[in-house]
Amino acid sequence: MAGIEVSALHKRYPDGTVAVDRVDLSIGDGELFVMLGPSGCGKTTTLRAIAGLERQTSGDIHIGDTLLNDLEPAERDIAMVFQFYALYPHLRTRDNLAFPLRAEGLPAAEVRERVDEAARMMKLEKLLDRRPNRLSGGEQQRVALARALVRRPRAFLMDEPLTNLDAELRADMRTEIKHLQAELGTTMVYVTHDQVEAMSLGHRIAILNQGRVEQVGTPLEVYQRPASLFCAGFIGSPPMNLLEVEVADGALRAPGGLTLTPPPGLPRDRQLVAGVRPEALEVTQPGAEGAVPARIVSAEALGDEIIYVVDHGGERDVRVRMPPTVRFGEDAPVGLRHAGGTPPVYDTTTEELVA
C-alpha cells in the first residue's frame, strides 16, 4: 500500500491533441480518490498513465517512493478494473482469478488458497467453474474486482467500473466497492463521469476538464464551494443556479431584485456571477417578507421533492428545490427568496471562484 503522486503529468498525442495538461495530484495512502469529469476530460488517460498503459509526454508518477515512469505495467504492482471488465473469455472464473497469481509464479497450493479467499470475499464460490459469458453483468463485475484484489496490489485503479450495470445493481456495487476499499485500506483511484458515484464514493474528488484539474476537495467542499464555473455547473442535479450579480449597498443584487448575502473580500469592477444551489432558494407566497415577485414556469414532482423552475425577472430562470408538501400550480404568482448562507461568487471572465 502506498500513496500516489502525480506531478506535472502531460500527455500530448502525435496529432497534437493534449489529453492531459500538466496535472498534479496527490493521492494519500489508503485514500479512495475519485477523478470526475465529462468524457474527453483526460481522466481515463491519467489513469492509464498511472497504470503504465499510456506513456506520458512529460511529468512524473510516483507510487510510494518508487518512480513509475519507466516501469512496465507488470512491474508497477497496480491492479485495474476496466469498464468492460476485460475478463479473459477463454478462462473459467477460477483461472481468471488465478491469472495474476500465476504471473508471479506462486506455488499451486497458495494460488488455490488465495483464489478461494478472494472468491469468498466477493461471494463467487458458486461461479468458480463458469466462463465469463455464463455470468451476469453484476457477477462479471464481482469477478473483475476479485481478480484485482487477489494480488494484494499497492493500489487499485477503477475505470468507470459501474457504467455498464443497471441502476439498481450500480447502487449495490457502489456500496460494495466502498466497503471493500475501507476493509482493505488500499489506495484506490476511481474514474467516473457520474457525479452521484463520485459524491457517494470518494474521500476526495478531483474534477477534470479539458485535461486540467479544476478542483480537488472532499465531496462536501466540492458541492458547497465549486472552484470554477465548470465545477459549479457539473456537480449537483439540478445544477447550481448561476446568477449575474452586482455589489450594491453591501449586498449582492441580481436582476429581478433578488438579494444575496455577499461573501467578504469581493473585488470591485468585475463581472460577477453567484452560484446558488436550488435548495438555497425558497418559493413563498407572493409578497412574503424579503421575497421578490416571481412566477412558476414548471414543476417537476419527484415524490420526495419538487423542483420548481421559477421566472424571477432575471436573465435565466432558476431552479428551486422544495419539499413535496409545498405546492404551487404552473404560472402561479409566487415570491422567491434566498434562504442559504453566503453563496460562492465567480468572475465571469476567468470563470474562477473569487470569494
Added chain:
Amino acid sequence: MALSVDEAVPGPASDPTPHARRRTGGGSRARAVIEGGLLLLLAVAMLFPVLWMVETSIKDGRDVYAVPAQFIGFDATLDHYRDVFVKPGGGRSDLSVAFLNSVIVAGASTALATLLGVPAAWAYSRFTLKAKKDQLFFILSTRFMPPVVVVIPIFLMYRDLGLINTKLGLVLIYTAFNVPFTIWMMKGFIDEVPAEYEDAAMLDGYSRFQAFYKVTLPLLVPGIAATAVFALIFSWNEFVFAIFLTSSSDVRTAPPAIAGLIGGTTVDWGLVAASAVVFALPVLVFTYLVRKHLVAGVTLGAVRR
C-alpha cells in the same frame, strides 16, 4: 481447445421467407419454374465433369473408352487408386511422391506464413506505426498482379540462388504469397478482440508479448485455423510456379505431376481421374470446414461494431 473453426464468424442470417416464396400468383410460379430449370441446367453443366471424373476413376481401362459411354452398369474397380500410390512393380509411385511433396510444401509454407503473418497482423492491429495505412496497402498490393507475371524474374533469381528444383524454393515463394493474405485476414480477426484483454493481462503481471500469447492468441485460434486453411488451399492448388520452378519427379508437387500424366502416346485416363479425385479431396474437406469464412472473407470490413 474447445472452439471450432466456425465459432469465429456468425453464419449468414437465414431468411425464412425467400423472395420467390414471398410473392403469390401465377406469374411468380412460372418464374420459379424457369429459375429452377436454369439453375438445374447450370448445376448439371458444372457437376458433370466432376461426376465423370469420379466415374472414370473407378472404371476399368476398356470401359473408359467404351462407345457409347457407360454411365451405369460397369464393373467398379479401385485399381487406379492403387496405381496412384503404388508402382506397377511394387514400391512408391511417382504420384505418391508428388502428393507427399505437396503435403510438405503446402504444410510448410502455410505454417511459415502463419508464424510470420499472425504476429505482424497483431502489430498492425495494436500499435501506432508510421504510415500504417500505406504499409498495409503495400502489403495488399503484392497480391494485385497475377503471380504468373513474376514467374520469369523469380525463375532467374532462383537459378542464381540455387533454389530451382527444390522444395525449399516452392515453400518460400508460397509463403511470400500467403503472408500478405494472412496479415490482412488476421488483422480483421485481431481487431475484433478488444485490446483491453491485453491491458488487463499486462497489469496482471505479464509482459506485452506474454499478454498476446496468453490471452489474445487463444481467442484467435478459430481465426488462425480459417486463415491457415485458405493459405493451405492456395499452396495446395498452385500450378504455375510449381511447373516452372521444378523439374524432377522427386521435387515436383501434385498439380504438375498430374498434368504430366497427360501426353505421350497413351493416356491412362483412369489413373488421371483417380489422382485428380485424390488431389481434390483435401481441398473439398477444408473448404467445407471454412465455408462460413468464405462468406466472411467477402464481407470482411463491411460490418463494423
